[in-house]
Amino acid sequence: MMSSSSKLVLYSYWQSSCAWRVRFALNIKGLAYEYRSVHLRKGEQFSPEFKKLNPLCFVPVLVDGDIVVSDSFAILLYLNEKYPQIALLPSDPQLRALNLQVSNIVSSSMQPLIMQSILKYIEEKFGPAERQLWVQHNIERGFQALEKLLKDFASTYATGEEVYMADVFLAPQISVAEMRFNIDMSKFPTLNRIYKSCKDLPEFQASVPERQPDAEL
Amino acid sequence: MEESKLKLYSSWRSSSSCRVRIALNLKGLKYEYKAVNLLKGEQFSPKFSKLSPLNYVPTLVDGDMVVAESFAILMYLEDKYPQHPLLPPDLKKRVINYQAASSVSSSIQPLQNLVEQKYIAEKVGSDEKLSWVKHHMEKGFAALEKLLKDHAARYATGDEVFLADLFLAPQIHDALTRFNVDMTQFPLLLRLNDAYNELPAFQDAMPEKQPDYLQS
Numbered sequence: 001m002m003s004s005s006s007k008l009v010l011y012s013y014w015q016s017s018c019a020w021r022v023r024f025a026l027n028i029k030g031l032a033y034e035y036r037s038v039h040l041r042k043g044e045q046f047s048p049e050f051k052k053l054n055p056l057c058f059v060p061v062l063v064d065g066d067i068v069v070s071d072s073f074a075i076l077l078y079l080n081e082k083y084p085q086i087a088l089l090p091s092d093p094q095l096r097a098l099n100l101q102v103s104n105i106v107s108s109s110m111q112p113l114i115m116q117s118i119l120k121y122i123e124e125k126f127g128p129a130e131r132q133l134w135v136q137h138n139i140e141r142g143f144q145a146l147e148k149l150l151k152d153f154a155s156t157y158a159t160g161e162e163v164y165m166a167d168v169f170l171a172p173q174i175s176v177a178e179m180r181f182n183i184d185m186s187k188f189p190t191l192n193r194i195y196k197s198c199k200d201l202p203e204f205q206a207s208v209p210e211r212q213p214d215a216e217l
Numbered sequence: 218m219e220e221s222k223l224k225l226y227s228s229w230r231s232s233s234s235c236r237v238r239i240a241l242n243l244k245g246l247k248y249e250y251k252a253v254n255l256l257k258g259e260q261f262s263p264k265f266s267k268l269s270p271l272n273y274v275p276t277l278v279d280g281d282m283v284v285a286e287s288f289a290i291l292m293y294l295e296d297k298y299p300q301h302p303l304l305p306p307d308l309k310k311r312v313i314n315y316q317a318a319s320s321v322s323s324s325i326q327p328l329q330n331l332v333e334q335k336y337i338a339e340k341v342g343s344d345e346k347l348s349w350v351k352h353h354m355e356k357g358f359a360a361l362e363k364l365l366k367d368h369a370a371r372y373a374t375g376d377e378v379f380l381a382d383l384f385l386a387p388q389i390h391d392a393l394t395r396f397n398v399d400m401t402q403f404p405l406l407l408r409l410n411d412a413y414n415e416l417p418a419f420q421d422a423m424p425e426k427q428p429d430y431l432q433s
Contacts, residue, residue: 055360056324067309073323074315081308093296094282100289101271108323113331126340148270 008033011053011061013040014212017111018072019060020172023212025076027203028163029086037214040116073107076165088165095159102146102158102166106173110142114181135181143177146170147188156197163201171198175208223248226269226276228255229427232326233287234275235387238422240291243301243378252429288322291380303380310375313368317361317381321388325357329391347396354392358403361385369405371412378416386413390423 010026010033012019026033038044038059045057054061054070061070064082069075080088089096112118114135123131150158150166158166174195177183185192198204209215225241225248227234241248253259253274260272269276269285276285277293284290295303304311329350341349365381368374373381389410392398400407413419424430 055363056320056356058324067312069312069316071316071319071323073319074312077315078308078312081311093293096296097282097284097289097293100292101284101286104286104288104322105271107319108327112323112327118328118331145271 009036009063010034011036011038011050011059011063012212012214013038013059014209014215016040016059017172017176018058018107020175020207020209021072021168022060022062022075022079023207024171024198024204025079025088025165025168027206028088028168029079029083031079031083035213037212039214073103076103076168080165088163088168090159090162090164095164098149098159099165102149103169105142105146105149106169109145110138110173113138132181136183139177139181139183140187143174143183143188143191147190150194151190153190158194163198163203167194167198171195171204172207222280224251224278225249226251226253226265226274226278227427227429228253228274228433229424229430230255230433231274232387232391233322235390235422235424236287236383237275237277237290237294238427239383239386239419240294240303242418242421243303244294244298245300246294246298250428252427252433254429254433256433288318291383303383305375305377305379310368310379313364313374314380316364317373318384320357320361320364321384324360325354325388328353329396350396351398354388354396354398355402358389358392358398358400358406362403362405365405369409373409378418382409382413382419385409386419387423389413394424 008026008031010019010022012023012035014037038050040059044050045059051057053063053068056070058070060072060075061068062075062078069078076088089099119131119135122134153159155161157163158170170191171194174185174191178185185195205211210217223241223246225234225237227238227250229252253265255274259265260274266272268278268283271285273285275287275290276283277290279297282293284293291303304314331349365373370376372378373385385406389400389406393400393410400410420426
C-alpha cells in the first residue's frame with residue numbers, strides 16, 4: 001500500500017504554523033504524504049539527522065524522492081511548480097503579486113518575530129508583560145497591513161473565489177493569533193471573513209494542529 | 218527623451234530595495250529612483266500611503282501596476298521582462314534559489330531589524346544589539362554555506378547569476394559594512410561576494426551608489 005519511494009514526506013510539528021501552511025497546501029492539492037514528527041519542545045530539531053536535512057533546524061521540511069526542501073515559502077513554490085493541479089498562485093499578474101505579498105508579509109514580517117525562540121528571549125530579558133505587548137504589537141501591525149491590502153476584495157477567500165497561497169499563509173497565522181495570543185480578530189473584518197471561509201474547508205480542518213498524529217491534547 | 222515608465226521607491230539603506238535594484242540592472246531596465254527617507258518617516262506620507270498601502274520600500278510602479286515586497290516585485294519582473302532570467306530552468310536548482318532567498322528574507326533580515334523595534338531599541342545597549350544581530354546573521358550564513366555547498370560554482374547556484382545571488386549580495390554587504398561580521402567563517406559566501414564585486418549590475422545597486430546615500 002505504501003510506496004515509500006514515491007511518497008512525499010513532511011517533517012512537521014503539530015503546533016508549528018509554518019508546517020501547518022504546508023499541510024493545508026498538500027491537502028488542497030490532493031497530495032498524500034507521510035507525516036514525520038519533529039518534537040520541537042523536546043529539541044528534536046537539533047538532532048544530527050534533522051540538522052542534515054535542515055541546518056537551520058526549522059520545520060517544515062519536505063522530502064520528495066531525492067529533493068529536500070526546507071522553508072514553507074520555498075516548499076509552496078516547489079509544490080506549485082512540481083504539482084500544478086489546483087494552482088496556488090493565480091495567473092493574473094496583479095493577483096499573483098498580491099498573493100506573494102501576503103505570503104511574504106506573514107512569513108517575513110510576522111511569524112519570525114513571534115516564534116518561540118524569540119519570545120523566550122523577550123520574556124527572559126524584559127518579562128512576561130513585555131512579551132505579550134511585543135506579540136500584540138507585531139501581530140497587529142502585520143494584520144493592519146494585510147487588512148489594508150485585502151479589504152477591497154469582497155470575495156470568499158483572500159483574492160477571489162479560490163483558495164490561493166495568501167489563504168494558505170493567512171489562515172494558520174490568524175488561528176495562532178487568536179488561540180495562542182488572544183488577539184481580537186474583530187478588529188480585522190476582512191481577515192476574519194477569510195479565516196471563516198478557510199475553516200469551512202475539509203482540507204483546512206484536516207490540517208489543524210489538533211488533528212495531527214503528534215498532537216498532545 | 219523617453220521617460221522611463223518604471224519607478225522604484227527605494228531607500229539606500231534598505232537591503233530589500235537593493236535586491237530589486239540588482240534585478241533591474243541585470244535585466245537592463247531603466248527606472249526612476251524615488252528616494253523614501255525612512256528615518257524621517259516618509260514612507261508614511263499621505264502621498265506614498267496612497268500609492269503603497271503597506272508603506273513599504275521597495276515599491277515598484279510599472280504603468281498601472283504597483284507592487285510592493287521584494288520577492289513579489291522580483292517575480293513580477295521575471296514574468297514581465299524575461300531577459301536575463303532570474304530563475305534557472307532546472308526545478309532542483311530553482312528550489313535551492315527559493316530556499317536561499319526565503320532564508321535571507323525570513324530567517325536573517327527580519328531578525329536583523331528586530332532590535333531596532335519598539336520595546337527593544339531603547340532598552341538594549343548597543344553592544345547587545347550588535348551581538349544579537351551578529352548571532353542571527355551568523356546562524357543564517359552558516360546554514361546558507363551548507364545549503365549552497367553542493368550547488369555553488371561561480372555564483373550561488375551555478376555559473377550564472379540567479380535569484381539567490383540577489384538576496385545574498387545585499388545581506389553580505391550589510392554584514393561586512395554595518396555589522397563587522399567576520400565573513401572568513403563563511404568562505405563560500407565570501408568567495409561569492411568577491412564575484413558580486415566584479416559585476417557592474419551588483420555594484421551599481423549597492424547603497425553607496427544610490428542618489429540618497431547618507432542623506433537619510
